[in-house]
Structure formats: C-alpha cells, structure tokens
Amino acid sequence: MTCRASAVPPGADAPFAIIAESHVSGVPTEWEPHTHPLHELVWVRGGTLVSRVADRVFTVSEGQGLWMPAGVVHGGRLTAGVAFHDAFFAPERTPVAFDGPTAIEMTPLLESLLTHLVRTDLDAAARARAESVVFDVLLPSERQLALQLPGDARIDVIAETLLEDPSDPRSLEEWARALGTSDRTITRAFRHSTGLSFAQWRQALRVHRALTLLSEGFDVQTVALLLGYAQTSTFIAAFRRVMGTTPGAFSRTSAEGPEGGASVAVGPSGAPGVRNAVSAVSNS
Template identity: 35%
Template structure:
C-alpha cells in the first residue's frame, strides 16, 4: 500500500521565505506518493539514502544520493519514495538566488555540494558563515550533462507496455511479441514511441532499464541480481548499457549508499 500525501500548489514567489537556501529532510517509513503540487521556491531534491522519483508531466527522473533534480519555483510535479529512503529538500528563495535552469534538470550531488548543503541545516550557523556557504553552494550547483530522464508515453496503444514494465522491472519483450499481443504491427508500435518520446521502442526500454537499475543500486540491491531481473546476460553487460545511456557507471551509485 502506498501512502499519499497531498500538498498545495503554489505559484512562484507566492510566499515570502525567511531564507536564501533552506534545508529540510524526511525519513520515509512506508512507500509514499506526493500527488501533483508545486512550491513558491526553487527546489533541489536529493537523497541521503535510498531512491525516489519525481515526475513533471510525462518526464520522470530518479533521485539518489548521487543524482538530484532541480525544480524551478511553481513547477507542478509528483513524487514517489521507497520505504527506508531519507529524502533531502533544499529550497531556494527566488528573490535571493539566480535559478540554474528555468526547467527541471538533473544535478550531480558531489561530495563538496553535499557538505555545503548539509552545513546549511545548522541553525547555529552565524550570518557571515551562512552567506559564504550559500554562495559556495550556488557556485557548485549546475545541471548535469547527459540524458538522465525518461519520457512516459501517454498513448492508449502503449499503456499495456508502459504500465507493465514500469510497475515491475523485467526483461523487455521484443517488438514482435508486443505486436502479437496488441494486434498491431511492430512498426506501428515503434512509430508511436517515436512520436511521443523522440526515440524508438528499443531506446525507450534502454532508458527505462537505466532508471530502474539506478534506483535498485541506490537502495542496495546486488548488481548481478539487477542484471538478471532486467534480462542482461551479465553484470558487465548491464554496466555497459547503463553507461551508454547515462554517462555514469553503476559503481558510482553503488558506492554512494
């Protein structure tokens, strides 16, 4: 069972905040979903432990201790977190900082950036030290390179494919198998993926598997088990596919837990 937490939808700047960068943390004890909401501040989502996801429209990102997501103020988004995750939320006053992007973007949480953001959680930090730390955090905050999100198709034709693979990580069926199940040609399925996501079926599956592998590694699952679950012949083939799709190695996420 997933616990739902409803939050309000605020326009950018709708509420004045008494901080330049505020730090908030929550341990999630049960699988939790936050339906569509937005904040009056810019937000950086990043985890202390475990994995979560955030969706803006049809695009979804996986959040781990290594990879966060920047959300501009007022951006409607939905969130999910697995039980046992420790989720961090850094909020940025829109009148105090320049946004690093005007759309959602992934951010690499480097060890230095982590230390700076965590230091801002100290209520005893004196004003001078806080201002220096905030400036240093902004200097080290920038969008990550590479393709690190996945576009979830909305077409009715593709829902049996999308819902099955997203709800339960598994090896991908071939286009011919889906063609037989759905009663349409493989070319029709591929064109539907291309029209909605900008990539064909195989590329979409590769991106989905990369997101799922990232989430499973972040929560501590064994790499060989992940490879088998997703239909890869070996741990090394999973790692090679992951690097091709994200630019990262899986060990980056494994070593961060």
Template identity: 40%
Template sequence: MTQDNSIDFARFEMFRGQSFGRHAHDEHQLAWASSGVVMVGIEDRCWVLPPHLALWIPGGVRHTTAALRETVLQGVYLDPAGCPFTWTAPTVLAVSPLARHLIGYLAGEPSAAARAHAEAVLVEVLRPTDGAVFELPLPTDARAREVAGLLLDEPADPRGLDEFAHAIGSSARTLLRLFLAQTGMTFNQWRVHARLQAALVHLAEGEPVGRVAERVGYATPSAFVAAFRRVTGHTPAAYFAGSRSGAGVEG
C-alpha cells in the same frame, strides 16, 4: 521549513510507494533524496534520482514526486526574486559530498553569519551534472503508453514488440512509429532505458549487480554492465561513486 532565510528547507520521511500528487511551488525547488531513491515526473518525462543527483524544478512547474524505496526527501527552496541560478527548465544537478554536507548543515540552526557563508558556498558547488542521467520520456499515445506502463511495472518482461502489439490490439509498426515519434527512441532503446532506470533503485539499495541484472531482464551480469556503460559511459560502481547509497555496488 525554515523561515526568513535565503534558502529554505523541508524534510520528508517517505515509505516505499508514497507519493505527492501533481503540484507546484511558488519557489524554485531542488528535489533531493539524502537516502533512498526518488522519482520526479514532469509532464511526459520522469527522472529517477539516487542520492548523488537532484532535480532543479523552476517555480510554478507542476510535478509529482514518489519514493521508490524508503526515502528521506530533502526539499531545498529558493525565492525566485533573489535566486542566483538562471535555469529555466528542469535540470539535473550533481550532489557532491560537500553539497550534501552543506544542505544538512543549513537545514539545522547555524548563526546568521555562518548561514550566509554556507549558502554562498552551496550556490557555488551546485552545478548541472556532466554525466549521463536517466531521464525517461513517456509516450503520449494511449496505446504506446499502455505498453510503456507494462514495462515500467515489469522491466524484465521478455515479450517483443509483436507480442505487446497483439496484447493491446495494435500493430508492431504502429507502436514502433509512436515510440520513435513521441520519445525520440526506438522501442528497444526505450526498453533499455526503462530497464536501467529500474535497476537504479536496486543498485542504490546495494544489491549485487548479478541480482539486479536478473531483476530487470538481463541474462548475464556482463550484458547488464555493458548496457549500463553504453548509456552512461560508466560501470554501475563508477556511476554511484561519491554516493553513500552506492556503497557496495560492484561491476
């Protein structure tokens, strides 16, 4: 991490599956993967972040971070005492090509004057995204959480609610009630979001849409693209526009 600057930086090269357990920083943090895909968990929510998105984590907020593929995680740290941002809750930010360049530049050793100018520009270009974000709320009840875990482990699992209920010794009605009450989504809506969140990892690796659709449980590429568009308002290609890791994404 650099020292004696308004904004400090740290770089972590992470292998697939590597994680940092629940922890907190005194500083505000911007968690961003310059390559790869990172998942950040805070309380009962998690975000999957390809390189065109970053998560603002206020100082003191406990969180976990995991690499979903080989990833370069960039930590950007700001002292709360002089921080120009006023976000008090976890906030997803768009990382534009200019922001990407500025973070890389500032992580080097520019002169004091150049650093001050670059930091001022970075502050100006970091803004919450106005696009759809894959934030997945997790149920807190042990029964619903078990079903959620099964689907996170295997998004293409074709079982319906009745079959999941039987597998964990509950009832479909109970699970339906728990998912709606604790995630704000019906079971089917939650499953769609879980599948699309899993798809981001493969799309960020440049896998063809048809292969990704099959991996996460869609019978056809068109059904997958339609679901992706319903949730995000974009096709997979448009969602990854401006991200180098999205190069080659079709659909």
C-alpha cells in the same frame, strides 16, 4: 509504502533565500503529485528518489540532485533507509534559473554549503555569504537522468505496462499483434515521441529501475533477472552504456549509506546520460 503531503519547512517565510532540511526515511515513502510556491532542490544519500513530472521520469541517485521550479506539479517515491535532503529557494531572491526540472551536480562543496544552511544559529551575514556561494556552484549535471514518456495514445499502453513491469518480455511484433497495429507503426511512434526505438526505450527504462533495485540491496544477478535479462552480462553492458559505470560500482557507492563519506557522483565526469542515456543507447 507511506504517503504524505509534502510541506515547505518552517522558516520558509523568513527573509532568507534558502531554507534547507534533511531526514532519514525508515520506510519507502511516496509523495502524491503536488506543487510548491518555492523552487526545490532534492538529493539523497544511500538510495534513490524517483520523480514523475508530466511526461518524464527522473531518477535521483548518489551525486545528483533534482531542481524543481516553483509551481511545477511533481510526485516522488523514496527508497527506505535513505538520507533525504531538500532545500527551498525563494524565487524572488534566487538569481539562478533553470528551464524546467533539471538534474544538478551535487558536488561535495554544494552539499556541504546546503547542510551548513540547515543550521538555525547562523547570523544574517553568515547566511548571506553561504547563500551567495551556493548560487555560484549550483550547476546542471552533465548527466540528465530523465526518461521521456511517449505521450502518444498509440503506444502509451506499452509504456505504462513496462513502467509497472520492466521485465515484460513481449517483443515489438507481439505488442503489434496485441494492439492490432504494425511493428512499423510502433517503431515510428516511439522514435517520434522519445527519440528511441522500442528496444532502446525499454533498455533505458530498465536501467532506471535498476538504480532503485541496486540501492535497495539486490545483487547484480538478481536485478538482471528481475528486469528480464537472460544473461547478467547483457544487463551489465546495458547499465554501463547508460550510466558510464558498472552496476557493481553503483551498488558499492549506494552501500555507503547516509553515514558514508563525501558525495560521489555515479560514473566519470562526462558520462553519457539519460536524456543522454537516450543518446548513448541510440548510438549503440
């Protein structure tokens, strides 16, 4: 794992609304918490990016991007061999706005336009035309892959432990004994802070981690084992409930890699998603 400071690319002080760039990371890469004076949109091909922003964890995979407003502190971790793309937007020249970090639907049109803007030989008129279309098609995804962290001192140790090791098998009752509290208190704390029960929150977290493991090439059975599932079929059902697709289908999409075809969104349009992964798990 390598750590590096994230920098605004050359040309960010030019009279453009959008500055785009891309590269392929040969090793896992981690960015320490930082901010930008510009809005940032990141997306990946052939892997995943995980970003922690205050009390939320975002997982960015094929077909989705993450919009980070200017001034928001964020860090990130990128899997190896991923084509990493980002675009910076000058706030004073950007006519769209989102309420905080937001998952963006990376349609083939939007991705093509932003790739087009990587070019340095565009004249001002051509660049302005492309930028105006970007703003027209820059839309939030129906699937917001954000995992809400509790932010509650009574249960933060549970959340942080599971973030480090999602396969931790301890039950609600075992956690209650370890913390010297009641399982009812833990359940209420999770419900109040995340909208989920303890079991539902752990399931959503495991699906988040599964996205990274699958994109790194682990097979479905191995991922199920690493995440603490006794039965692979149970993992497949949980993954499908959250993502709207099977882990095998997700793996095939990720396996296309940086040289694959047009960007393909994971799951069908309207698939439940994680803050609405959250709703999907809650209603099951």
